Amino acid sequence: xxxxxxxxxxxxxxxxxxxxxxxxxxxxxxxxxxxxxxxxxxxxxxxxxxxxxxxxxxxxxxxxxxxxxxxxxxxxxxxxxxxxxxxxxxxxxxxxxxxxxxxxxxxxxxxxxxxxxxxxxxxxxxxxxxxxxxxxxxxxxxxxxxxxxxxxxxxxxxxxxxxxxxxxxxxxxxxxxxxxxxxxxxxxxxxxxxxxxxxxxxxxxxxxxxxxxxxxxxxxxxxxxxxxxxxxxxxxxxxxxxxxxxxxxxxxxxxxxxxxxxxxxxxxxxxxxxxxxxxxxxxxxxxxxxxxxxxxxxxxxxxxxxxxxxxxxxxxxxxxxxxxxxx
Amino acid sequence: xxxxxxxxxxxxxxxxxxxxxxxxxxxxxxxxxxxxxxxxxxxxxxxxxxxxxxxxxxxxxxxxxxxxxxxxxxxxxxxxxxxxxxxxxxxxxxxxxxxxxxxxxxxxxxxxxxxxxxxxxxxxxxxxxxxxxxxxxxxxxxxxxxxxxxxxxxxxxxxxxxxxxxxxxxxxxxxxxxxxxxxxxxxxxxxxxxxxxxxxxxxxxxxxxxxxxxxxxxxxxxxxxxxxxxxxxxxxxxxxxxxxxxxxxxxxxxxxxxxxxxxxxxxxxxxxxxxxxxxxxxxxxxxxxxxxxxxxxxxxxxxxxxxxxxxxxxxxxxxxxxxxxxxxxxxxxxxx
Numbered sequence: 001x002x003x004x005x006x007x008x009x010x011x012x013x014x015x016x017x018x019x020x021x022x023x024x025x026x027x028x029x030x031x032x033x034x035x036x037x038x039x040x041x042x043x044x045x046x047x048x049x050x051x052x053x054x055x056x057x058x059x060x061x062x063x064x065x066x067x068x069x070x071x072x073x074x075x076x077x078x079x080x081x082x083x084x085x086x087x088x089x090x091x092x093x094x095x096x097x098x099x100x101x102x103x104x105x106x107x108x109x110x111x112x113x114x115x116x117x118x119x120x121x122x123x124x125x126x127x128x129x130x131x132x133x134x135x136x137x138x139x140x141x142x143x144x145x146x147x148x149x150x151x152x153x154x155x156x157x158x159x160x161x162x163x164x165x166x167x168x169x170x171x172x173x174x175x176x177x178x179x180x181x182x183x184x185x186x187x188x189x190x191x192x193x194x195x196x197x198x199x200x201x202x203x204x205x206x207x208x209x210x211x212x213x214x215x216x217x218x219x220x221x222x223x224x225x226x227x228x229x230x231x232x233x234x235x236x237x238x239x240x241x242x243x244x245x246x247x248x249x250x251x252x253x254x255x256x257x258x259x260x261x262x263x264x265x266x267x268x269x270x271x272x273x274x275x276x277x278x279x280x281x282x283x284x285x286x287x288x289x290x291x292x293x294x295x296x297x298x299x300x301x302x303x304x305x306x307x308x309x310x311x312x313x314x315x316x317x318x319x320x321x322x323x324x325x326x327x
Numbered sequence: 328x329x330x331x332x333x334x335x336x337x338x339x340x341x342x343x344x345x346x347x348x349x350x351x352x353x354x355x356x357x358x359x360x361x362x363x364x365x366x367x368x369x370x371x372x373x374x375x376x377x378x379x380x381x382x383x384x385x386x387x388x389x390x391x392x393x394x395x396x397x398x399x400x401x402x403x404x405x406x407x408x409x410x411x412x413x414x415x416x417x418x419x420x421x422x423x424x425x426x427x428x429x430x431x432x433x434x435x436x437x438x439x440x441x442x443x444x445x446x447x448x449x450x451x452x453x454x455x456x457x458x459x460x461x462x463x464x465x466x467x468x469x470x471x472x473x474x475x476x477x478x479x480x481x482x483x484x485x486x487x488x489x490x491x492x493x494x495x496x497x498x499x500x501x502x503x504x505x506x507x508x509x510x511x512x513x514x515x516x517x518x519x520x521x522x523x524x525x526x527x528x529x530x531x532x533x534x535x536x537x538x539x540x541x542x543x544x545x546x547x548x549x550x551x552x553x554x555x556x557x558x559x560x561x562x563x564x565x566x567x568x569x570x571x572x573x574x575x576x577x578x579x580x581x582x583x584x585x586x587x588x589x590x591x592x593x594x595x596x597x598x599x600x601x602x603x604x605x606x607x608x609x610x611x612x613x614x615x616x617x618x619x620x621x622x623x624x625x626x627x628x629x630x631x632x633x634x635x636x637x638x639x640x641x642x643x644x645x646x647x648x649x650x651x652x653x654x655x656x657x658x659x660x661x662x663x
Contacts, residue, residue, distance in 0.1 A: 034629050058626045063633050066582040071572060072379050076623035079375035080366055093485030093574035097496055 025055040027276045028077040029086035029269070030070050034061020037326035038265050042088075045269025049293075057273050067094035074098045078105055084276035088268075089114040108279040112268050115305055121279055124271055124294065124306040126263035129161065131309035133168030133216075135261050136240055140173070140180075140212045143238040143258055147179030148211035151203050153190040153224065153241070155217030162190070162216045169214055183207055189223070190215050190241070196223020204231050215241035222248055225256040245314055245322035252319045259315040265327070267293055267310060348646075349594070349610040356614060360621035367624055374503060378496070380616045381509035382571065383583050383590070384609070385564035388516050389557045390587040391608055395520065396553050397533040397600025398453060398460030403561050404584050405471035406445045410438035410565035411575040412475060415484040424486050431491065439562040445471065446558020450551035475577030485574030495570030505567055512563065517605040519556075529553055533600030589640055590615055595647070614639075 029046055031039045043059040050057035060077070062069035067090045075098060077085050085102050089095050092114050099109050099119035111123040140150060152170060154162040166186050173180055183203060189195035196219055204210055204227060213224040221241040225248070228237045238258045251257040271293040278291070285306065290296050299306045314322060360367040386403050393400040417434030418426045445467065452463045497504040520526035528549040531539040539546045569575045592598060593615070594608030615636065622632040 060623070061629055062582075063629055064582045066578065066580065067572065067576070068382070068568070068580040069582055072619070073623065073629075075375045075379055076372075076620050079369070079372040079620070080624050081371065091483060091572075091574065091576060091579075093483050094572035094576070094579065096485075097492060097571065097573045101496060 025084065025277055025280045026080075026082045027055065027057045027084035027086060027273065027280075028060055028073075028080070028082045029057065029088075029272050030060045030062070030073045030077070031088045032062075032070075032090050033065045034059075034063065039088075041325055041327060042265040042269035045264075045266030046273055047269075048266075049270040049273035053273060053277050055273065055277055057276070059269070065090050067091040070095060071098045074102060078102050078107065082107065083280045084108045084110065086110045086112070086272040086276060087114065088112050089117065092116045095119075108276060110272060110275055110279070112272065115303070115307075120304055122275065122285060122299070122304050122306055124268075124275065124308070126268055126271070126294075126308060126310040127261075128307045128309055129164035130168040132242075132261065132311065133165035133170075134172045135309075135311055136165070136214055136216075136242075137169040137172040137176075139240050139259065139261075140169075140214055140238065141177050143240075144177075144180060144211045146211075147181075148209040149181050149183045149207050150212040150214060151183045151200075151210065152186040153196060153199075153213065153215035153217055153220040154186050154188055155191040155220070157186070157188040165216045166214070169216075180211065183210065190217020190220025193219040193223040193226075196220045197226045200224040200227030201230070204228070204233065204237065210237055212238040212240070215239065215243075217241070218243055221257055221260060222251070225251045229254075229256045243314070245319045245327050248314070249319050249323045252314070252316055259313060259319075261311040261313055262322075262327075263310060264312045266325075267312075346607055346610060349607055349614065353610060353614050353617065356617050356621065360617065360624065364621070364624045367621060370501075372620060372624065374498075376616050376620050377503040377506040378571075379620070380612055381503075381505035382564060382567055382580065383586060383616070384509045384612050385512065385560055385567065386580070386583055387587040387590045387608060387612060388513060388605070389560035389564065391591050391596060391603070391605070392516075392520070392529065392553050392557050392560075393460065393464075394588075394591055394596050394598070395533050395600060395603055396529050396550060397536065398550075398554075399464060399588075400446075400449065400554065400557050401461065401464040401584065402445065402449065402468040402471055403557070403564075403587065404581050405468050405475065405577065406442055406558055406561035407565035407568060408575065408577045408579060409445065409471050409475050410442045410562035411569040411579070412478065412484065412577070413438040413441045414566055414569055415487070415575040418487055419484060424488055426488050428488075428490060431488065435566055438566055439559055442558040442560075442562025442565065443555050444558070446561070447551055447555040449558070450554030453554065454547035454550035472577060479577060483574045483576035487569065487573055491570045492573070495567065495573075505571070508563075508567065512560070513605060513609055516560075520605060525549065525552060530601055533597075533602075535601075586615065586636070589636060593640060593643055 031042060039061050046057050046059050060073045062073060070090055071094065074085060078101060085107050087095065089111060096119050102109055103119055109120045111117050111120045114123050117123055152166050154166050170182060187199050189199050200213065200223060215221045215224050221239050221243040224239045228234060228239055234256050240258045240260050242260045242262050248257050252259065274292050285297065285299050287298050288296060294306065294308045295310065297306050297308060366372055389403045390400055414434035417437055418430050421430035449463050449467050452458055453460050494504055499507060520529060528544050531544060532546045532549050536546050568579055572579060590611045591608055594611035596603030596608065618635060619632055
């Protein structure tokens with residue numbers, strides 16, 4: 001038993017060194033899952049900004065994307081007595097009771113990618129649905145000078161966010177580029193690389209004047225790009241949409257993929273700390289305020305949403321750097 | 328040598344030894360964490376742990392009984408989810424957040440019936456078809472998950488009446504309500520397993536099913552009953568989960584499945600069935616909760632917490648082996 005207790009105390013002491021001294025403001029940010037590149041980048045952002053501001057901030061990434069684990073992590077943070085809790089929710093509804101508990105305890109609650117949450121001080125987004133869709137439409141418009149046709153992919157016809165992007169993009173095209181016509185309706189294939197590719201092959205065969213693909217859904221641009229490459233249409237047909245830089249790196253350099261937009265998780269991490277520190281110090285978020293990382297904001301006080309357009313372009317110049325970060 | 332055998336048998340038979348070891352571990356952990364973080368021994372943290380542990384605890388008890396009978400129930404989390412869905416669906420039929428307490432009681436009863444049926448089916452297949460419990464419960468787990476995902480289309484049902492918050496987040500005389508619920512059920516579970524003929528039958532079935540049957544006990548009926556009770560406990564866990572999260576979705580709590588197995592083995596349950604008690608398992612649960620909350624408090628990495636849990640289990644198994652005990656006893660003899 002002695003040996004055993006020795007082992008236990010040694011273990012616990014080792015991790016005990018991880019505890020830092022108490023700074024003025026302390027915050028804990030609970031994300032969907034730990035250990036994946038997206039949230040590793042967010043953690044970098046959190047640490048960097050916390051060092052700059054001289055506050056204490058830690059990120060908690062549960063071992064699986066289970067809302068029950070997020071609830072536990074938030075309960076532990078309440079017990080710890082932090083000043084600010086940040087959260088990127090897996091399941092908005094499951095977090096409401098525990099976030100209410102946090103706010104009742106006088107803790108500032110901030111969320112990211114949780115527009116439906118009610119028990120928050122503020123929710124912030126780095127990309128609005130309209131802005132994101134329009135940015136891609138604009139990119140298509142810039143690349144295609146003459147008239148023709150274009151096709152739109154979404155992840156699936158039931159993904160609300162993708163369809164909101166597609167709505168905005170199609171509306172923008174209708175208004176600004178009446179000479180470019182949409183092919184059919186949107187295609188719900190963009191979560192699957194093979195479906196995206198075969199649909200693209202069919203569309204290219206059926207529409208000789210096809211000029212571009214707007215693919216919303218992480219696998220859509222990759223699949224459509226492969227089809228364009230196979231048909232040797234590089235440069236004639238442009239493919240754009242959000243995708244993982246690591247996956248699309250080669251295709252960007254060969255010109256098959258034109259590019260797309262994403263938002264920067266590290267920046268989201270920084271905003272968590274900036275905003276948390278502001279609110280903990282009693283500052284309020286007013287319309288027209290310039291918040292570092294968000295820019296000039298125009299908050300929706302009713303819904304407690306701060307929605308901005310801080311898009312990060314993925315193109316030949318930026319893709320390598322983004323891919324290096326593992327995104 | 329006689330002293331050694333006596334000591335050994337004492338250690339093996341005595342749940343006292345089991346409890347003492349775990350109590351020492353617990354004491355050391357509490358000591359280390361209270362040194363590492365001044366906030367560990369505060370009411371807020373103890374309360375937070377008291378709210379977190381019961382859910383895992385109920386699921387662990389649901390896992391414990393089938394293991395004692397020589398089986399395993401991998402379907403516990405999804406049984407709990409389906410029962411939660413039953414409750415949620417009933418409440419929605421009576422107006423969601425405006426539903427009266429009667430709707431909750433009806434939903435709770437229906438949930439328990441669903442849980443008991445799911446368990447009974449598993450028990451019957453294990454007992455009368457003779458299929459291996461791992462396969463049977465795995466099949467049930469896949470079935471329930473698929474059914475739940477089909478019924479909800481992967482979404483969630485949320486928005487329950489306010490009084491359900493009391494069950495999930497309320498306190499009674501400063502003690503978290505979920506903890507009180509868990510305490511009562513754990514006590515009932517202990518009495519059922521140690522003090523009733525059925526409990527005796529469970530242990531016997533777990534030790535040797537053939538011999539139990541020859542001895543005139545109805546081992547098959549015992550198996551059906553134990554899985555039914557396990558399903559019933561899952562239903563209670565599902566109701567608690569709905570109250571705590573104010574929403575139900577297939578997949579809530581799925582990370583807990585293997586941790587319940589860990590808690591059972593850490594609490595000295597024989598993986599092959601037939602031996603083990605409720606009290607050490609509860610101590611094991613408290614230890615796991617202290618580790619989890621303590622590591623969170625000092626800001627350690629979540630993945631490290633999982634690694635530490637794994638190391639604990641390995642360490643416990645090594646220390647429990649007869650060889651180590653004999654070695655320890657040999658070297659601690661004073662006459663050499």
